[in-house]
Amino acid sequence: MGTYVVIGAGLAGAATAWHLAGRGHEVTVLERSVPANGEGSSHGSARILRYGYPDPFYVRLVVEARAEWDGLERLSGERLISGTGSLDFGAGRDPAALAALFEEAGVEHELLTSADATERWPGFRFGSDVDGDSGVLWHPAAGVIDPEAAVSAMLRLARADGARVETGWPVAAVERAGAGHRVLAADGRREEAEKVVVTAGGWLPGLLGALPLPRAFLDALPPIQVMEENAYHFPYRDGAGEAWPTFIHKDAGMLVYGLPGGRDAALPDGRTGLKIAEYNGGRPIRSAAARTGRIDPANRRRITGYVRRTLPGLVPEPYAETTCLFTNTPTEDFVIDGVGGVTVASPCSGHGAKFAPLLGRIIADAASGERPAPEPFRVA
Ligand SMILES: Cc1cc2nc3c(=O)[nH]c(=O)nc-3n(C[C@H](O)[C@H](O)[C@H](O)COP(=O)(O)OP(=O)(O)OC[C@H]3O[C@@H](n4cnc5c(N)ncnc54)[C@H](O)[C@@H]3O)c2cc1C
Structure with a gap:
């Protein structure tokens, strides 16, 4: 089993932590504020879950995601989606x-x-x-999905599987340390983990330069x-x-x-x-x-x-x-890819909420090396 730091506790980070912890990994979530905070993208009570996409890949993905939502509702005992x-x-x-x-x-x-x-x-x-x-x-x-309730349900399940969730923990940089990584805050706090998953939402552009990612990967990322x-x-x-x-x-x-x-x-x-x-x-x-x-x-x-x-x-x-x-991203496709034990996940473009529990599975697969993300989400 591996050790993971997940940076950010919006829908993507919470879902990733839930899946990784459920597989027996040791997971620490570092959140600069609080989970699903109002400055990010996963706050409040309302996001649309709809199947209408002009691309069959995404229609199929919603069908898969709906099955994951059903599973999450069953496991958490909470109603997270209202039918409209x-x-x-x-x-x-x-x-x-x-x-x-x-x-x-x-x-x-x-x-x-x-x-x-x-x-x-x-x-x-x-x-x-x-x-x-x-x-x-x-x-x-x-x-209609309740994103705040979904984040808290997924983090609760992650904690039940041993995950630690640290709030008020703004990651300033990640550096390589031996075979793993050291995650640093500006005030000197640090966490060590073999692998790091970055689910920092709209903060990602500001954080990219402080991650130990090779130039070729950064150059290949879509704007x-x-x-x-x-x-x-x-x-x-x-x-x-x-x-x-x-x-x-x-x-x-x-x-x-x-x-x-x-x-x-x-x-x-x-x-x-x-x-x-x-x-x-x-x-x-x-x-x-x-x-x-x-x-x-x-x-x-x-x-x-x-x-x-x-x-x-x-x-x-x-x-x-x-x-x-x-x-x-220019194509509105999500980004889920990484190199050397650092995985970057940017599943937004204004439509990521509906896929959250499925994205958690996909990001956990990619981060652990079990399976790469679907081709549209990979960096060329
Ligand atoms: C108004 C609005 C409407 C939307 N409508 C829909 C919809 O109808 N249907 C749909 O499917 N999707 C919708 N979306 C998109 C969906 O909400 C997003 O795809 C999703 O919330 C993205 O989650 P995230 O975890 O990637 O980002 P976020 O929720 O922003 O989470 C990132 C987290 O990382 C933390 N963080 C950032 N930097 C650091 C750091 N350095 N250290 C520690 N923590 C850090 C932040 O505080 C934040 O909590 C909508 C989005 C918005 C904003």
Whole structure:
């Protein structure tokens, strides 16, 4: 059995620690703040689990990930996903092409006309797209993940298998020490381990230069761009809103997603609303440390206008707003690869949450040398 340090306790780090500890390895998780903290990407109560991807590789990956989520829910005894179903619409989303991929992968779905979909979900105005009416795809297996609960469940299971989770432990550098590694904090604290897994989210660009990775590996990494994204919560007109599905709408180059916002933001009377954001509608920043927490007023106007045009079931005035971090690669593929006992995992690009427990398995396989990550995640 090996010894591992996992840097970062977001969804990726928690899932990796859970899988490594479950295999009998000695695992220490070092987290600069607290698990699933609000400065990273895995905080709050709401991420979409949807199967709609234009690439069959990812559709299959969601099917596999769902089985891992079911296993995690069973093991932890917690409900981590609420079923909502999901709608895909807009010519840019190509609902018919997604339906063909669902057919191949055995994902239950219905392809509806915009008129039929409007009757069923009157809170939406379908079919008024600039790019024409391309119908609406419904898949009932989609849902909303509670990322904070998932992180804490996976860390609890990791601890039960002997993992140690250190909070307030910012890793400043990793160096080689004999056949293994020494992980250093700026205040002189240190940890030794044979292998190191870096799951540092939006802090990765700032940490890469302090890792003992060969120049050739660093040069082959895809460029990693951190985005400070904007998200808004809108009230339901009818007050309730439990039946709202998640959705992805792409038209005229604008990709918008929405989901029941859960406990992330509540109205003064305790009711919650729909969380809506433009995918990659934020601004690029150097690294997580450069985050401002400021909403872009132009983005707020774009989204409010969008809600007014497309979602008549919502009051077009956000009652809460927030920023958060995407850590993007140009292709939106994840990075999971390493060399010499240091594995770098950057499974974000704004869509990594739904795969978390499966990614933990894939990262643990790659880090332990049992199996390399799937080809799209490997560094050339
Ligand atoms: C607003 C928003 C909406 C999203 N929506 C969806 C969605 O609907 N569906 C979906 O599938 N995905 C979604 N995602 C993406 C998903 O949430 C991310 O893929 C996932 O949270 C990434 O997790 P992570 O562990 O890689 O990063 P993080 O959660 O950021 O974790 C990294 C951790 O590392 C710690 N850390 C960093 N540097 C150090 C250091 N030097 N030493 C110690 N610790 C360190 C940080 O404090 C942090 O806790 C969304 C993301 C955001 C932000």
